[in-house]
Amino acid sequence: MDYPGNLFVVAAPSGTGKSSLVKALMELDSRVQPSVSHTTRAPRGQEKHGREYFFTSEAEFEAMVQAGAFLEWALVHGHRYGTSRKAIEERIAQGADVVLEIDFQGALQVKKIFANAVLIFILPPSWEELRSRLERRGEDAPEVIEVRLKNAAIETKQVHQFDFVIINEVFDRALFDLKAIVHAQRLKFAAQRRARADTFQALNIT
Secondary structure, three states: OOOOOOEEEEEOOOOOOHHHHHHHHHHHOOOEEEOOEEEOOOOOOOOOEOOOEEEOOHHHHHHHHHOOOEEEEEEEOOEEEEEEHHHHHHHHHOOOEEEEEOOHHHHHHHHHHOOOOEEEEEEOOOHHHHHHHHHHOOOOOHHHHHHHHHHHHHHHHHHHHOOEEEEOOOHHHHHHHHHHHHHHHHHOHHHHHHHOHHHHHHOOOO
């Protein structure tokens, strides 16, 4: 089904800077709205329920899975994450551009349901830099960092299945690239026809 809004799906290994890039994009572009996922992990730092995530119990999450409430869900680093299908459909049906921050498993699931979804993968400039970023943020124990790096090696092998790839070496350059992808998508024929159906109709363009 076609929707007037665009759905952008951003995936990346932990520590690559995905969340910082998406946050900066939304600060610059008010048309881009976040999708708030459900997760079974505990809040970190200043995270709040309903803002960064909907924090749920394993039982609550499983009930939503059984009810078919998730557009996608996946087990990541020992915790489950899921995206409400109804919430996404409502927003893009109203013409909003929605951005999802999820892992590659979820991204590929979304593409099967929303064929027009734009998949964006963010890569680190090197493994050394990724390790350094994980250590600098000070959130994980050394053994957890090792697990994240091993998972990153698996995740990056899926990059060929994505529409766009950004290498986050210099933050401002990576943000420019992300903005360019969003703007270019809005100018594609199919996206313009969905968003400006009245104009196309007035010009007798089908």
